[in-house]
Amino acid sequence: MDKTRPEHLKDAGLKSTVPRLNILNLFKSSQERHMSAEDVYKHLLASGDDVGLATVYRVLTQFEQAGLLVRHYFEGGKSVFELNQGRHHDHIVCMQCGHVEEFYDEAIESRQEKVAAEHGFAVHNHSLHIYADCLRKKCPHKR
Amino acid sequence: MDKTRPEHLKDAGLKSTVPRLNILNLFKSSQERHMSAEDVYKHLLASGDDVGLATVYRVLTQFEQAGLLVRHYFEGGKSVFELNQGRHHDHIVCMQCGHVEEFYDEAIESRQEKVAAEHGFAVHNHSLHIYADCLRKKCPHKR
DNA sequence: ATCAAAATGATAATGGTTCTCATTTGCAAC
């Protein structure tokens, strides 16, 4: 049920290469659950892994298709990725500090299915982002 | 209460110029409720209005800030705009033909407020996009 | 009609992402 083990690369038809292992490992060990391609690229370079930006983009997309990662399109134009462990969830994004919190609400989920059906749509997926101000003391009011 | 009349340009501190009037008029007369900057640009050129793409982008942003239009960030990287008339609503987007349908669900709205409050956030706004396949006969399966 | 401030539009620049292609790597068969 855990989709984040290296063996799953094979299952997805992906050779287990150095960049792919590094990226997978980064997501599993990083403090940051949500990272953009640029974030991943910088982290890898910082830890001495010599990788190309193009490869990062390619691998992230492959991992998304393989179901290892989930991609989110937040406002601002850049995609962020996170490990696909556990169930689907939505996000609250702090507009001041960029802090992201996850939530899952069964009522919202089921209403969505219902609404889509009523309109004659077959749901693929959805994105629900709540943009708000977090009230954390540590909210640094900057990105 | 109608925020889409030309007089509102003045209220927003915007001079009533030719491009701005044309763009506002396009949104009010077009079949398409949801248009990207590129869409607007092409429509205007097609109807003989000589406008620059930069102006379209500028005006759309100004209209958004003035509250005349609402901007949505759908997947795919480009923003779409629609007239800000009536109440807030969310969207279902057909992944095949790009057809956009609007909906409003009170249960979803109120649950969101509740969830945000539970997590210690003060909501500014939210975006809920359901990506699906529409079942319309006319769905042309192309963008 | 006059004129300064604001708006426009052609074009360059930007930022995120994808494409190209020569070189390198993984891995299955020998």
Next chain:
DNA sequence: GTTGCAAATGAGAACCATTATCATTTTGAT
């Protein structure tokens, strides 16, 4: 363990939506 070749990589070019620049035009108050 070599070998061979398809798959993967990485440097840089290309792309696309959007924003910035700046000389020219338009607006609206006088």
